[in-house]
Amino acid sequence: MNAFTCSLKTLARDKSTTAWAFLFPLVLCSLFYIAFTGLDDAMGQPVDVVVVDDAAYRAAPGLSETVDAVSSGDDQWLVVKYAPNAKEADHLVAHGDGKYYGYLAVSPSGEVEYHRDWRERPGLDAGNEVVAAVVDSYLQTAAFIAAHPGATVAQAPEFTKAVQLTANPPSDEVRYFYSALGFATMMVSIFATTGVARLRSGRSHVGARIAVGGLPRYRVLAPTVGAAYVLAFGTLVIGLVYVRYVLGVEFGGRETGILAILAVGAAATTAFGAAVAVLPLASGALMGLSAGISCLLSLFAGLYGPGSQELADSTAEAAPWFTWLNPAREMYDAFFSVYCYDSFDQAALILVRLALLALVLFGLAAFGMRRLRHEHI
Amino acid sequence: MTDQSPVVEVEDLVKRYKEVVALDHFDLRIAQGEIFGLLGPNGSGKTTAINCILQLLTYSKGSVKLWGEPMTPTSYDLKRRIGIVPQQVAVMAELTVRENIDYFCSLYVAQAERRRELVDQAIAFVGLGEFASFRPKKLSGGLARRLNIACGIAHQPELIFFDEPTVAVDPQSRNAILEGIRGLARDGATIVYTSHYMEEVEQLCTRIMIMDHGRSVAVGTAAELKAATGIGERVEVELDIADDAALAAILNLPNTQQATLEGSTLRVDCARGSQNLGDVLGALDAVGVGYGRVYSEPPTLNDVFLELTGTELRD
Numbered sequence: 212m213n214a215f216t217c218s219l220k221t222l223a224r225d226k227s228t229t230a231w232a233f234l235f236p237l238v239l240c241s242l243f244y245i246a247f248t249g250l251d252d253a254m255g256q257p258v259d260v261v262v263v264d265d266a267a268y269r270a271a272p273g274l275s276e277t278v279d280a281v282s283s284g285d286d287q288w289l290v291v292k293y294a295p296n297a298k299e300a301d302h303l304v305a306h307g308d309g310k311y312y313g314y315l316a317v318s319p320s321g322e323v324e325y326h327r328d329w330r331e332r333p334g335l336d337a338g339n340e341v342v343a344a345v346v347d348s349y350l351q352t353a354a355f356i357a358a359h360p361g362a363t364v365a366q367a368p369e370f371t372k373a374v375q376l377t378a379n380p381p382s383d384e385v386r387y388f389y390s391a392l393g394f395a396t397m398m399v400s401i402f403a404t405t406g407v408a409r410l411r412s413g414r415s416h417v418g419a420r421i422a423v424g425g426l427p428r429y430r431v432l433a434p435t436v437g438a439a440y441v442l443a444f445g446t447l448v449i450g451l452v453y454v455r456y457v458l459g460v461e462f463g464g465r466e467t468g469i470l471a472i473l474a475v476g477a478a479a480t481t482a483f484g485a486a487v488a489v490l491p492l493a494s495g496a497l498m499g500l501s502a503g504i505s506c507l508l509s510l511f512a513g514l515y516g517p518g519s520q521e522l523a524d525s526t527a528e529a530a531p532w533f534t535w536l537n538p539a540r541e542m543y544d545a546f547f548s549v550y551c552y553d554s555f556d557q558a559a560l561i562l563v564r565l566a567l568l569a570l571v572l573f574g575l576a577a578f579g580m581r582r583l584r585h586e587h588i
Numbered sequence: 589m590t591d592q593s594p595v596v597e598v599e600d601l602v603k604r605y606k607e608v609v610a611l612d613h614f615d616l617r618i619a620q621g622e623i624f625g626l627l628g629p630n631g632s633g634k635t636t637a638i639n640c641i642l643q644l645l646t647y648s649k650g651s652v653k654l655w656g657e658p659m660t661p662t663s664y665d666l667k668r669r670i671g672i673v674p675q676q677v678a679v680m681a682e683l684t685v686r687e688n689i690d691y692f693c694s695l696y697v698a699q700a701e702r703r704r705e706l707v708d709q710a711i712a713f714v715g716l717g718e719f720a721s722f723r724p725k726k727l728s729g730g731l732a733r734r735l736n737i738a739c740g741i742a743h744q745p746e747l748i749f750f751d752e753p754t755v756a757v758d759p760q761s762r763n764a765i766l767e768g769i770r771g772l773a774r775d776g777a778t779i780v781y782t783s784h785y786m787e788e789v790e791q792l793c794t795r796i797m798i799m800d801h802g803r804s805v806a807v808g809t810a811a812e813l814k815a816a817t818g819i820g821e822r823v824e825v826e827l828d829i830a831d832d833a834a835l836a837a838i839l840n841l842p843n844t845q846q847a848t849l850e851g852s853t854l855r856v857d858c859a860r861g862s863q864n865l866g867d868v869l870g871a872l873d874a875v876g877v878g879y880g881r882v883y884s885e886p887p888t889l890n891d892v893f894l895e896l897t898g899t900e901l902r903d
Contacts, residue, residue, distance in 0.1 A: 213694040213703075217683060224682035409680075412644060416678035420739070423642045424695030425668030431695070 214431060218406055218438035228405045231502055233446045236395030237453055243387050244458045257287045258338040259307075261300040261314035264293040268317045272356050273363075277349040278315075288341055297326075304328050312338040315346070323349060385550065388460050390514040392469075393542035395450050396476040397505035399443035403484030404501040406435040407576065408494040415494065432580055436485055436573070443484075444477040468549035468558060476542045479565045482572035483538065489579025505539070512539040541565050594656070595620050595747055595778045596641065601650030603636055603802070610636040611647065612802035618795075623769065623779040625793030627786070627889075629897050633802040634782045635675075638749055642672065654747065668696050671745030671777075675752045677736045679724050686711065686720040689738050696743035710742035713768060730761030737765065741772065748772060750781045754788060766792055786889040796889070800897045810889055817895050818845065819887040820860030823868050827852045828878035837871040 222228060262268065262278055269275060281288040292311065294300035300314035304326070313327035323346055327339055356362050409415055410431055412422035421431055451469060454460050462469055487501045511533070513520035523543075527534045534540045541561050548557040596618040603611035611633050618624045628634045639645040641652050643661040652659040654666050679688045689707045697703045711717055714734035724732055733753060741748060750769065754762045769792060773779055783789050789796055790810045797807040806813055820843070827834060830852045838847045838856055843864055846857040858864040865884045872879055 213690065213700065217680070217687060217691040217694075220687065221680050221682045416674055416676045417680060419644060420672060420674060420678045420692065421695060422644060423667060423670065423672050424692070425664050425743075426695050427662070427664060 212434075214426075215434035215438050218435040219441065221409075222402050222406050222438060222442055225405060227498070228401050231498070232399045232401045232443070233449070236391065236398050236450055239394065240388065240391045240450065240454050240458065243391055244454075244460070257282075257290045258341045259290045259292070259311050260342055261292045261294050261303045261311050263295075263297050263300045263314060263316035265296055265317075267319060267321065271317045271321060271323065271353070273352050274317065274323065274349055276363075277345070277352060281345050281348075288345055301326070312342060315342070385460065385462065386513065386520070386547075388454055389543050389546040389550075390509065390512050390520075390539075392447070392450065392454070392473070392546060393476075393512045393539040394505065394509040394514050395447060396443075396473065396480050396542050397483075397508055397539045398502065399446050399477060400480040400484030400487070400505065401498055401501050402442045402446075403436060403439035403481040404488045404497050405494075406439045407432065407485045407488035407580070408497050410435060410580070411489065413491075428580055429577070432485075432577065436481060436576075439484065440477060440481045443481050444474055447473040447477055463550050465549045468555060469546060472542060472545045472549065472558065472562065475562045475565050475569075476538060476545075479538045479541075479569040479572070482569040482576065485576035486572045486579065489576055508537045508539040511537055512543040514539075535564050536568070538565060538568065541568075594618065595622075595654065596624075596780070597651075597653040597656070598637070598641060599651050601637070601640055601647055601652070603633075603640055603645065603647040610802050611640065611650075614650070614799075614802060615804060616641075616797065618778060618780060620778055621773065621776060622795055623773050623781060623793045625789040625796040626780060626782040626799065627784075627789055627796060627893060628799035632799045632897070634799055635751065636802070637799070638751065638780070638782070642670070642749070668743075669746045671740045671743065671748040673737050673740035673748065673750045673753050675755060677724065677732045679732075679735055679739055681724055684721050684723055685716050685727070685735055685738075688724070688735060689742050692739040693742040696745075706742050706744065709744075710738040713741070713771075714738045715764065730757050733757050733761065733765065737768065745777065747778045748780070750779060752783050753781075754783065754785065762788070786893060790889045798893060798896050805896045806892070813889065813892045814887050817887055817892050818859060819857050819891055819895065821858045821864045822883075822885050822887065822891070823856045823858060823865055824883040825854045825856075825868065825872065826880040826882075827854055827872070828880065831875070831877045833875045834872055834877040837875045838868060841867050841871055843867065 278289065278291060282291045292303060294303055294314065297314070297316050300316065304311045304314055305328075309328070309330055311328060313325055316324050316326065318324055325342055325346055327342075410418050410421055410428075412418040422428075424431070448470065451466070451473065455462060455466060483504075484501055487504070488497055490497060490500070492500065509515075510519050511523045511526050513523040523540060527540065527544075534544070541564060545558045545561040545565075548561065549555065552558075594617045596616060598614060598616040601611050601614040601616075602609070614633065614637060616637065626634045626637070636645065640647045641654075641659065643652070643659055643663070654663075655669070657663065657666055659666055680691065683691060686707060689710050690703060693703050693706055693710070697706060711720055714737055716731065716734055716738065719727060719731060724735060727735060733756075737750075737753060740750075753769075754765055757765065766788065769779060769781070781789065781793060793810070795807065795809055796813060798805050798813070806816060808816070827849075830849060832849070834854065835847060835849045838844055838854065841858075843859045843861045844856055845859055848855050856864075856868055858868075861867075865882070869879070869882065
């Protein structure tokens, strides 16, 4: 018990280890919060367009009602500026400093046309998709009115219905935070790397001193790995609390499931850290290696943006075995399984794989420790 | 020797690092209660020998027995009777003085109650009471060395290896450390002590081994080692003037082994004899060279060491 307590104190008081394992992921999550929060909300912003309010527009059945409906109320899609003719509308779009995405006009033959502004700006695609959706909606309504003479816009049925297929709605924001939690789980492996490296008789004077002590190696290794695990899991819990309650990121009420994943993930990455620690390298290099591998594996968990996410998804499809060997990606998948699926079956399967990976890595670490000898007292 | 039963028994030990022979058929016997000094130039095999005894290194040939039992990497019953004070301060930087001693003591003693007593005793022994809650970084070099010692002896081992424990320590701390080691020996511990400080070894050790090239080149008490050398006496005379005739006269004396003149200081190594000082001064009088201060001393351990291991620089 004393060895466990001392290991706990030693690792918790080691400033560089704590900075890498604890503060770095928290800072990253905070940066994600600044960069990505509101990503989902961006799609809901109303879009500025110009509408040519001429005779053709007023003659189009139900169009003005549709435009009025989508440019007012709580669910406002458009902010409309009316122009008397196409020339004026074109002028407004061209000289509006990019405010207007384009203009809507009705051709003499009665077709609704959207003249978009081709200049690049943030959110251009999303804005044009909103306008296109309004036009599509109108065309469906117009077809209904044509088929039902005397019908009004209000009588037109809703042609599309939102159906939620997953337990929680998909969210780009949550995806980034799941990647960040996977990365954090990898980074806490540094606790085990530092703790076990210190026990190696060949690499530190403290290790040599411990090696000549009266305890079998497993009785020194086990409390150290145990302490590293407790710190790793504790760090992740604090990280989760920070993301959930300080940054306010919603995880769809599946926090208990996420905690279970973190518990198993911390075991896998602690084992990974211990296995790294027995490699024949200097202690500083081991810590760098542990952090480096964590960053690399997080690339395949989509941590670094859309490109990284595409790479992660295509790699997972092409080489699923690589995913099984990557705790960051496994954690990410497990988080998503818990978030999206009603059942926990998929997450349980991933956790079993992570537990097996942990056993293999612990085995490698124990074997590596047995082979260590030291050269100097 | 207080007891002739060997605590350490090493026979025919051979350790090779590829082409380099670090220990060359090395033998060692240390009896109960001895303070045994291990001397040798850098790379002579002292640390390798200790590491092999402690099973931190494998070896190609030979045997190591402690208290008559073969020592293996898993001889935990034997290891629990051993303490080690390494040359470098090997403690946990993040733990306090008390926590460090407690941690290393827990590698040998499981009972927390008993350990508390031992830790208190160790802290008192090295005089770190007022620094018990300090972390090692806050300690001076001498205090850190004392912590290093406390971590090695807290469990009250019967056999203690001290590997140059007084390096970079001020004279006060050195005296305290040496007195402490004598105290441990008085309490019945067997001590193996390596150092480059000859006077220290001469004062402290009951028996001394001089090693070179992985072999024992001499072993015995300090007096025995001195007696085994050819040097009987060293005479140093400050001449009034540097005179080659004086040097020639000294070199002609029958007991002179070597004589040098550095400035006006004449140094003469003489073979054993009762009249050396009188002969040297007589020869100077005979050639009419005056002199001031005169020193005469028996050979030191340093002389023995240099005679046995040579003056060539080592790594």
